[in-house]
Amino acid sequence: MSESNVVGQWVPATGAGDIVTGAARYCPDIDLPGLLTGKLLYSPHARARIRKLDVSAARQIPGVFAVLTQADIPGENNYLYSQADQPLLAIDEVRFQGDAVAAVAALDEATADAALRAIQVEYEVLDGIFDPLVAMKAGADQLVEGEDNIIMNQVYRTGEVEAALASADVIVENTYRTQWAEHAFLETEGGVALVDEEGVVTVYSSCQAPHRDRMQIARTLAMPESMVRVITPYIGGAFGGKDEAHVQMHAALLAVAAGRPVRLIRGRRESILTHVKRHPIIIHCITAATREGRLLAVKARAIADAGPYHNATHEVMNKFGEFIGGPYSVQNLEVETIAVRTNNPIGGAFRGFGAPQAAFVYESQMDDLARKLEIDPLELRLLNGVETGTKMYTGVVVREGQAMKASLRKAAEKIGWEKRDQCERQPAPHLRRGWGMATILKGSGMGRGLGDHAGVVLEMHRDGSVVLLSGAADMGQGIITILAQMAADRLGVPMSSVRAVRADTSRTPDAGSSCASRQCMVSGNAVLAAANSIRDSLLSVAAGKTKISRDRLDLRDGRLQVDSEPHALTIEELARRALFWGYPLHAESKYHFEYPADVPAGDYRFSQEVFQFCTQIAQVLVDVETGQVTVERLIAVHDAGKMINPGGVYGQIEGGCAQGIGYALTEELIVNEGRTLNPSLENYVIPMALDIPEMEMDVLEIPEPVGAPLGAKGIAESPIIPTAPAIRNAILDAIGKPLYQLPMSAERVLTALDG
């Protein structure tokens, strides 16, 4: 087969034109006849008992169509990420600033606000639980009566950790702290719900998992899933923050109660105050090595502040433990992962899912170790790096690991690592320049022992045009674009012939959540299988018509190819004949990622098997008078398997690095007694265009052998992971002082300089 003219090409993302011109319709843009405005009333307290909740006055206000409390929810009153402990509307107690107590739908925003003001709530304010280290102590005040505040305490051990520590030549031992971080997606959470003529509750949802949304909405409405439809309009980013359902649930409840369509969009302040954050974690880590730098053991203990409800805490901390060893061969490892309930913001899913915190620890440890041993950090990493065939401490054997060292070497080559002594380290009296690297691995997919599947439907029409129906939510990451590319490639039609429909549970099969860098693999494989089945139909017709054997036939550029030469028969003609004769041009496939059905005893549970490797090197300039850190250069070398749409891959890297710079230097939600003090993008500082250096990116295309369609694999999460430790190590290189807390604000840099 000749080289593809679709796959591997820079292709504009599906809908890019509409996004750029403003024609694309996001949830806030959806207008419907009779549309009501939905709003939620939140608790003003981090912890309080609800003594009285009276909505009768609110219900009397003209223009108010529905006022709901927990008593008005027909079905289950909770979210359901892993455990159903977070109510949609508080029952008898509020446990953090994001707990809603009532929902209203009214003719307009002013009337909705009036309704919120008319709701009378009497709270008995309780002492909050805000420090996880206090909360986890025996005898501490219980956040949920009768339940331990420690909601997770998992210890995983492999090898002989204590013996390895005892025999080590050198030990590095530090305590790290990470912050609450905000997704800061362009579009806040929102949903628009209506009941259609058939009684189907139809919800436009800014989400990552439309089919799981459907399930949750049905569950809370006490309706069958067949009577609920979730459509994803354009979505302005998610980064894990829309993996769990949010206000689309309330919109659905309100629309059913009001008998009119309801649009409920969180404002920015509301969004920051209420939705999930990246977990703050306190990590104590001991790394032991021989004097040659060979890693002997890692021992870590991590305590996460979960906030009041489970949400994704268990899963995130599980991934933290899976990656705390880094992309290194570590045979003796112990990791204790603890999560504690507090009345602080809830921790949840966020790009990287525990891996950014882990990478900040293990890559800082590596540079501290390199300094202690006086070994080049690059050499130390190359010495210990995993390779194809390395058995990880999790029990997983790396099937394709070349990219670990290749990305290190490529990044070093790009910046000229061997000449780093020639770098001008003090360009001005108050400025110090430094270089720092970080290399990481991150898995793709749900993980072993978990169902990881996606369905897709492809239909070719009589005229050769194609519709691709995938339930994979496209939040801007471009999944439907690359799925369309794969379909176009296999069917021999131009990209313009493939229309990829945005996820709509009434039309598109379940593809699971767009999370865990998984959609490229699972939905990609499903697309290839479906396309191959249509391809079979077309080639059967072609073989029958031309009497030429199948192995000489191919499809490309809208035509049949015979021995790689264009033939007179077009795809359109083949499609027309195929349909007449009943060869299927409508194919559905369901791909199931192949993990071992039972995880071997002693292996880390739920560990991933396909890895993204990457290395980033930062050059920073530290102002030793102000503590200000400027990232001057950022080299990012990432492994993407085979790139389907290079524009999408480079976009993911660029965006991840920008997000990583913010995570490293400026982004931090300041929470005092459960109250976020900076709930705006004026005070929660994300990098602006000028804060981001020209990116020096490179992509390694080392095809993944298993489970990766055309060799491609996910790239969504890895870009954010090494940025913070690379910057941290560059600061260390610049000022000679290590930092152990994120973000590395000017204040903390000054403190380090003072210390």
Next chain:
Amino acid sequence: MSESNVVGQWVPATGAGDIVTGAARYCPDIDLPGLLTGKLLYSPHARARIRKLDVSAARQIPGVFAVLTQADIPGENNYLYSQADQPLLAIDEVRFQGDAVAAVAALDEATADAALRAIQVEYEVLDGIFDPLVAMKAGADQLVEGEDNIIMNQVYRTGEVEAALASADVIVENTYRTQWAEHAFLETEGGVALVDEEGVVTVYSSCQAPHRDRMQIARTLAMPESMVRVITPYIGGAFGGKDEAHVQMHAALLAVAAGRPVRLIRGRRESILTHVKRHPIIIHCITAATREGRLLAVKARAIADAGPYHNATHEVMNKFGEFIGGPYSVQNLEVETIAVRTNNPIGGAFRGFGAPQAAFVYESQMDDLARKLEIDPLELRLLNGVETGTKMYTGVVVREGQAMKASLRKAAEKIGWEKRDQCERQPAPHLRRGWGMATILKGSGMGRGLGDHAGVVLEMHRDGSVVLLSGAADMGQGIITILAQMAADRLGVPMSSVRAVRADTSRTPDAGSSCASRQCMVSGNAVLAAANSIRDSLLSVAAGKTKISRDRLDLRDGRLQVDSEPHALTIEELARRALFWGYPLHAESKYHFEYPADVPAGDYRFSQEVFQFCTQIAQVLVDVETGQVTVERLIAVHDAGKMINPGGVYGQIEGGCAQGIGYALTEELIVNEGRTLNPSLENYVIPMALDIPEMEMDVLEIPEPVGAPLGAKGIAESPIIPTAPAIRNAILDAIGKPLYQLPMSAERVLTALDG
């Protein structure tokens, strides 16, 4: 497996409640923001050349958003049933009263009417061609210059017809005439079109073939099919009259041109004047037999008035030829089928598709023969009737033919045929009573050598609820109800768990047209295949969970059954587990009806292979003073294979008989020089409730062995077919005079009495 508690049960049609309460939304009920009214300007002449067409004044009228002529159509300007010879908007000539010359879209009906009036057309009126017998003569004026007026002249011969005629003991030779008949569906043709945000042209279409509509709309818009979506809202009947596309095409053109949604609904008068009719045919038929009544030969020549365009004429006349021998073993047969172009109304598809005209001929011939031979008409029919294994003159071997004689015997038993002499034949001096029977066969499916396939998608959700996606248009015949029954049956869930979605090409796979009594078979088989695949998933999970072997497991009443006893595991639980583990609960299947790929040489082309048999017996009372015929009793015994929804089967029989009574006695479009003189339901007289006797119905359930899901087969067409000849034979029995022309109006009865 225990007996089904869903299949075979009387089930209310899906949506019946909404239909009864008026909540169901038909095309005329669809309202959208900015909706425009579409209208068409028709030719006032049956035949004329367009000298000038000036729409400029119409375009200037405020509130007029689009005025289209043939010059404004971006793609193909034609319909496409079999040949693309009928323009959507006339090009340089108008050829019948239904030819449109311009289309307008305006703010409201009055403005649209004003626009129509402002369009200036100069016609050069031409002499019309109205008599097919004249038009078919050599040298006749050509309707289309350079083309013969005879558009079909097909002779099919089997056996030794002339020799058989020469050797016959008795010959019956007559000439029959049938009329233009009107579908008189409750809802006239209509469509509502809009362009959605993604640029997809979305058309609500009152149609029988949504996927073919999509193709045709795409073709005329010069857009890919992937950018066209056809949705069927509720549809108020079709009977073949909405098989070919109609004004939904113009609605789509107008919506694209106007940039606003357009609703175009034909008024009743407009509908009668413009859309296809049942063909009027002049048939000369010779039937030869031995003196014992054994049929020796049939020789027929049929001349159909096609109107000016092909439409379904070729296919209808093909079926006429296929059925002119009736349900009898006739080994020597010649049938010549001729169709002639005229400037009269167009002939097209109508329930029975040529078979009602054929049955009027062959069943009248049988009674004339019986009288000549003085044989009981029942005996004559039993003597010659086909059986399982009979090779028809078409070459087709009857796979299951018991119902031919069984229906005759059952009908005779119900009326008490053996005691017919005891019937009071002259209850008053001016009244004559008579009994007449007719027995017929009608095939189901597209016919041999034609693609005959249907796709379906079934999805079971986590909670056991099911969505059924079929592209089969439900025009009121209830197809989606029986498909849902089949799905519920196979999946062991109650009917209330299955939501069948109305056809929508963006969601539902192509099921072909709802015509030819085919959907029960093709879509039914597709549903069973899809349901079996989901059933497999559920039973695999159940077997894994219970460790009980698969052959002891079944699904019923929402639960697993073990050895036919309910088990604790519910379908919901099985579904939840199946989804988690990636067992598919979303199944697509495509069923392809198995005809021989190549029709054997000498066989009748495109003949059907699965037959509906039925017998009807009418008791009539003829007023010999007025000629008025009253149908006092109508016995109808029909073969349905296995009934899926008995209510639907009985409904089809009842409706078909009512339509057949109208066809027999009162319904006739009077056309003078191409102009229909009675374009209203006041003058075109369909039977009212009081004209229809209490029906005496019976259904034989003789399972069809091949290609029939659960043994079921189509029942849509056969009920109308025997009614007219049964009534004709009853009139003959009553007054002793044969009639040879439909309808058998009071005037014609009086003429027969005088003759």
